[in-house]
Amino acid sequence: MVTRRDFFKITGTAAGTAAVALAGVETAQARPALDPDRMGVLCDFTFCIGCRRCEYACAGENGLPQGALESYDDKSLLEKTRRPDRQTFTVINRYPALAGQSGSLDVKVNCLHCEHPACVSACPVSALVKNARGPVTYDASRCIGCRYCMVACPFQIPAYEYNEPLTPRVMKCTLCSDRILAEGGIPACVEICPAETMVYGTRDALLKVAHDRIRNHPGRYVDHVYGEYEAGGTSWLYLCDRSFQEVDLPAVANQSPAEVTEAIQHGIFRGFTGPLMVFILTSVILKSAGKGPGQAREDKHE
Amino acid sequence: MSNRHAVPFITPGVRVLLALAAAGLAVLAIRLVWGLGAVTNLNDQYPWGLWIGIDVATGVALAAGGFTTAFVAHVLHRHKYEVLVRPALLTAALGYTFVGLGVCVDLGRYYNIWHYFVPGLPNGNSALFEVGMCVCLYLTVLYIEFLPIVCERFLGRVNLPGALRALNGLVEGVLRVLQRTLDRVMTIFIILGVVLSCAHQSSLGTLMVIAPDKLHPLWFTTILPMQFLLSAFAVGLAMAIFESILASRSLKRPLEMDVLAPLARIIPFLLTIYFGSKLIDMVNRGSYRYLDDGSPQSVAWLVEVIVGVVLPWAILLTHRLRRRPGWLFSAAAMVVLGVALNRINVFIIGYKPLYADGPYVPAIPEIVLTVGFISILVLLYRAFVFIFPVLHDEGEVHHA
Incomplete structure (x- = not known):
């Protein structure tokens, strides 16, 4: 005994x-400290003309099914609310004009690249990583395919290749990390946009620009920069003429859900x-x- | 197969289980060749479905009998309950094995599972890492805890065929040393089993805390890990009673009512603590507002609580009913069902993604695979019980 x-x-x-x-x-x-000069994109929905060239550029940049540029002139797709999926990392959805105003509103949807991403916190094997310069990137070679990132994402962004039997990947916007982490590069969607809907720059500078626009154009925007605080803050920042919930962006807490877990x-x-x-x-x-x-x-x- | 029981191994019921198992394996083959999309209704809105909700989350909860009976019998030294420890241990060992298999079937890149052990990759922030790691360690502990039963089965009976007969003495010696060593260190593994179980049973609840906007408010709470642990305590003992009665009936053995009834007395106390934490949290969060909205979730919550907690609580507190096998079995089954439903509610029914077009309904092949895996588990349980001294023999008391 x-x-x-x-x-x-x-x-x-x-x-x-x-x-x-x-x-x-x-x-x-x-958690690794974020670079004070980390990059982001300010996306002003009131500028967007719904040309879908960002979708075209994005597909080309990420090796997704792209098709001819002319096929993006089909505006009927804008009428139904789409979500990013395994073959489309960004989509434009059209919302009707506000009462008494002319012109509809076009809204760009993609990964917001959270400051404190729930997907990164959820990933058991560090396949998703928050780069100190801004992008949330995915390394398929590390991934075990548990899809907990998809459960965790407060914006419901990551998509999955369910029909790949051996090498399915989690699919989402990369913020063109390959381009921007090399000096001087800018995201493909920002580069192609003919309407200057998007501004690429340091997140701090973009926040100033966003608040300046709201101050300088009374009546044009709601006084809310989406992404400044949402889910602990995001690299993408949005300006809009109406409540963000009306364009299907979720009302999430100002704290990252990962904070609690x-x-x-x-x-x-x-x-x-x-x-x-x-x-x-x-x-x-x-x-x-x-x-x-x-x-x-x-x-x-x- | 040496038969230590009065009934044959193959019965009509066993044939049905074999057929179900074969169907499940066929689905597994399709999944491996054509991918998850070919057999599941999973999509970008519902990344987790039946396999995570039942095979994994419910499987872990229902295998809690392993550590709860070990705690009562070995840590609290209520040695009369030892007759229940071995069956519960076998259920846990098989249950966790199938949890692991269930996870691997669901993983898109199951062949990368070893990344859990690659330096630099493990992410301690992830509740899923914690769950996976603990399940893996606990499975090892369970196998070690089962080894004495293997030693007991073969000690003094080693009889290798043909030319291997020369090795009989050697194997016998190895088994004897193994048994002596295990006897010395088994206490550690029993305690480790309790620690690892507490850790991952609770972390399984932490998993959904990261999705506050998706999990229905009737279940979402930051104390979900605590509720998962408390319900695991209750369901562990209920499961031990449930399977003991089931095994006795199936193998035509006398019921162990003299230990089952007293053990069942503990369950109402555990249910009270669990249910108390649920009610206090509900009042705290004001989530009772969602109870009368007629949604599927409100109905699911009420069924979970009334059938799974209130009814068995009342039955088990009634001395007269507790001592009647039929009532005791029903009450234990209700607790098992209630906790299973809780896990299904948290992982499937209560999961409301932001942009879903409709609810997730499992595809037929998903159900076939889950049923198939459970059938294989039951068949293996039966096989182990036939081969190894798992169930208490008349006039002989096991010492672990």
């Missing part, structure tokens, strides 16, 4: 080994305090419940 001393020696060693082994995982978790995870597992406490508590109960008169204490009821 195991003696009392043996017991504590063995449990102690096991607990210590577990703590050391797992502490390595725990310490690797601090990370607090829970770290609250329980920081330094393995939680598991260690359960371990010690269970050991103590096991040892003390076994003492006393008659080693095997049976309940006498029933």
